[in-house]
Amino acid sequence: MRTGSVSRKTAETEITVEINLDGTGTYDNQTGVGFFDHMLDQLSRHSLIDFTIRAKGDYHIDDHHTVEDTGIALGQALVQALGDKRGINRYGECHLPMDDAQVRAALDLSARPFLVWNVDLPTQKIGNFDTELVREFFTAFATHGGITLHIDQLHGFNSHHIVEAAFKAVARALRTAVETDPRKAEDIPSTKGAL
Numbered sequence: 001m002r003t004g005s006v007s008r009k010t011a012e013t014e015i016t017v018e019i020n021l022d023g024t025g026t027y028d029n030q031t032g033v034g035f036f037d038h039m040l041d042q043l044s045r046h047s048l049i050d051f052t053i054r055a056k057g058d059y060h061i062d063d064h065h066t067v068e069d070t071g072i073a074l075g076q077a078l079v080q081a082l083g084d085k086r087g088i089n090r091y092g093e094c095h096l097p098m099d100d101a102q103v104r105a106a107l108d109l110s111a112r113p114f115l116v117w118n119v120d121l122p123t124q125k126i127g128n129f130d131t132e133l134v135r136e137f138f139t140a141f142a143t144h145g146g147i148t149l150h151i152d153q154l155h156g157f158n159s160h161h162i163v164e165a166a167f168k169a170v171a172r173a174l175r176t177a178v179e180t181d182p183r184k185a186e187d188i189p190s191t192k193g194a195l
Helices: 034-047 064-082 132-145 159-178
Strands: 003-009 013-020 027-030 050-057 091-098 101-108 114-118 148-155
Touching: 003 064, 013 064, 027 034, 034 050, 034 064, 034 132, 034 159, 050 064, 064 132, 091 159, 101 159, 114 132, 132 148, 132 159, 148 159
Parallel strands: 027 050, 114 148
Antiparallel strands: 003 013, 013 050, 091 101, 101 148
């Protein structure tokens, strides 16, 4: 089983993440941040990676630490679940349309973290959620998951649609990248022999 389980406790947050790369996209996410839960549900559902996430944070300040630390723990759980990355496709990409929005995500599970973020969200809030936290989440996830991650907004004028398209595009790219390549199921997908 390719699973990962991470617990992270700081003075600001308390987070547990459990994932199963060979799941069906079932999820049970409770972070205390409603819109963020909705996006994590999308990430699970469209990647076919099972998620169980629990988070408690310093909401009296804002949602920043909860969102960022969830990204950290989720990235660490991904690394744990991937192990030595033997047999995976490694790369994934997706162009995803959602109404007015179209977002492209491309990623490499390279252990060389890097985020390219070409997304321009027209509003500062989606409901009570600070839209700048979307980038914070993906920065933390890419950094601690060892992911080279490019997210590019091609069009869109509705912040909710743009953000949801981004999460779904990353999910679809991740789904491809973590799947086993049946032609090279016993090999590490690198000429170096290690990732």
